[in-house]
Amino acid sequence: MEGSAPPLPGAPVPHIPHQVVDPEDPPRELSGLAWGVFVTLGIVAIIGVVRLLMALRLHSTLTGEGNITAAYHTYSIWIGFTLIASVVAAGVFIAWFSRAYKNLRRLGVQNLRYGEGWAIGAWFVPFLNWVRPKQIANDIWRGSERGVDTWWQWRQVEVPSLVHWWWALFLGQGFAVYLGQRLVQSGYSDATTTFGSLSSGLSQMKSGTVIDVLGQLAALGAVVIAFNVVSQVTGRLDALRGDLLAAGALSPALPVRPAAAVTSYPPPTPSPVPVTPNPPAAPAVYEQRTQCPECAEWIQAQANVCRFCGHRLDPAGR
Numbered sequence: 026m027e028g029s030a031p032p033l034p035g036a037p038v039p040h041i042p043h044q045v046v047d048p049e050d051p052p053r054e055l056s057g058l059a060w061g062v063f064v065t066l067g068i069v070a071i072i073g074v075v076r077l078l079m080a081l082r083l084h085s086t087l088t089g090e091g092n093i094t095a096a097y098h099t100y101s102i103w104i105g106f107t108l109i110a111s112v113v114a115a116g117v118f119i120a121w122f123s124r125a126y127k128n129l130r131r132l133g134v135q136n137l138r139y140g141e142g143w144a145i146g147a148w149f150v151p152f153l154n155w156v157r158p159k160q161i162a163n164d165i166w167r168g169s170e171r172g173v174d175t176w177w178q179w180r181q182v183e184v185p186s187l188v189h190w191w192w193a194l195f196l197g198q199g200f201a202v203y204l205g206q207r208l209v210q211s212g213y214s215d216a217t218t219t220f221g222s223l224s225s226g227l228s229q230m231k232s233g234t235v236i237d238v239l240g241q242l243a244a245l246g247a248v249v250i251a252f253n254v255v256s257q258v259t260g261r262l263d264a265l266r267g268d269l270l271a272a273g274a275l276s277p278a279l280p281v282r283p284a285a286a287v288t289s290y291p292p293p294t295p296s297p298v299p300v301t302p303n304p305p306a307a308p309a310v311y312e313q314r315t316q317c318p319e320c321a322e323w324i325q326a327q328a329n330v331c332r333f334c335g336h337r338l339d340p341a342g343r
Contacts, residue, residue, distance in 0.1 A: 040174045040178075041133065041176045042175065043171075043175055043269060045133070046133050047131070053127070053128060055125055056259055061120075063252060066118070068113075068114070069107070069111055070248045072107050073241050073245055074241075074245070076107050076241060077238055079103045080237045080241065082100075083097060083099075083209070083234050084231060087227055087231050088231065094217075100209070104206060119148055122145075122165075123141070125144075125165050125169075125262060127144070129164070129169070132168070133175045134168040135175055135176050136177060138160065139160070139161060155196060158192075162188060166185070167182035169262045171264070188254055191250040191253075191254050194244075194250060198244035200240075201236055203240075204240075205235070206237055208229050208232055209230050209233035209237065212226045212231075215229065319331060319334050319336035320333050
């Protein structure tokens with residue numbers, strides 16, 4: 026959890042409006058992801074209608090005459106389509122949900138109850154996912170209220186019943202669809218594989234199709250309300266974002282402590298370094314040379330053999 030303690034009763038409460046906290050991390054636009062939610066939820070709704078019709082067809086086959094196996098297999102195929110479409114729609118919705126919650130911090134809403142990671146993680150924690158996403162949805166609605174104080178007053182904003190109905194139908198359809206699907210599958214397994222269980226298996230399948238149809242109706246209602254909730258929240262947050270960015274409503278910069286004055290002093294005079302005089306050069310030694318009578322090369326006068334041609338010199342003839 027994040028945030029500080031609530032203000033004491035009677036204590037003055039500062040009114041802090043929405044503002045762009047960090048110009049390098051402004052609130053993100055939600056309309057693009059919102060359209061992704063609308064498209065994917067629309068596909069889920071269409072597939073849900075077909076699955077509902079297949080459940081009714083299977084129920085009619087169970088109560089009358091027809092090929093139960095073929096009707097069950099068709100029903101199972103549409104269960105698979107529903108699962109794939111629901112996973113895709115859930116991914117897009119959670120992306121929109123997470124961005125909306127992060128935009129609260131970017132708009133200066135303080136004392137959020139949960140960290141930003143919960144906007145994603147709360148959907149995957151068993152049992153906690155029945156409560157925590159709804160709490161975050163409430164905070165998104167409250168924090169997007171125009172003109173509200175973003176320190177503590179935003180928490181007192183009333184959440185409309187539309188959000189409550191969306192969450193109630195979302196949970197209800199999930200339980201009903203899962204229970205109905207399990208009853209149909211287990212009933213078909215008993216009717217086809219367990220000796221003497223045909224009657225009870227068919228009865229179980231009938232109950233499962235009824236519960237599944239009710240769950241699909243609740244799911245369609247949840248989709249319609251989700252459209253409305255996503256549309257309203259997107260409009261509220263994008264309107265705040267547009268107004269603040271257009272007005273340049275940045276949060277006041279933190280005061281910068283002035284740097285201490287630096288007194289400049291004249292550079293210190295370097296101390297003289299004793300210079301050692303170079304030792305006097307050794308006097309040049311001049312060598313006496315003579316010319317080799319054999320190769321005409323110049324060699325030292327004291328040499329007995331020419332180093333060029335190897336001619337031995339005659340000391341008497343030098």
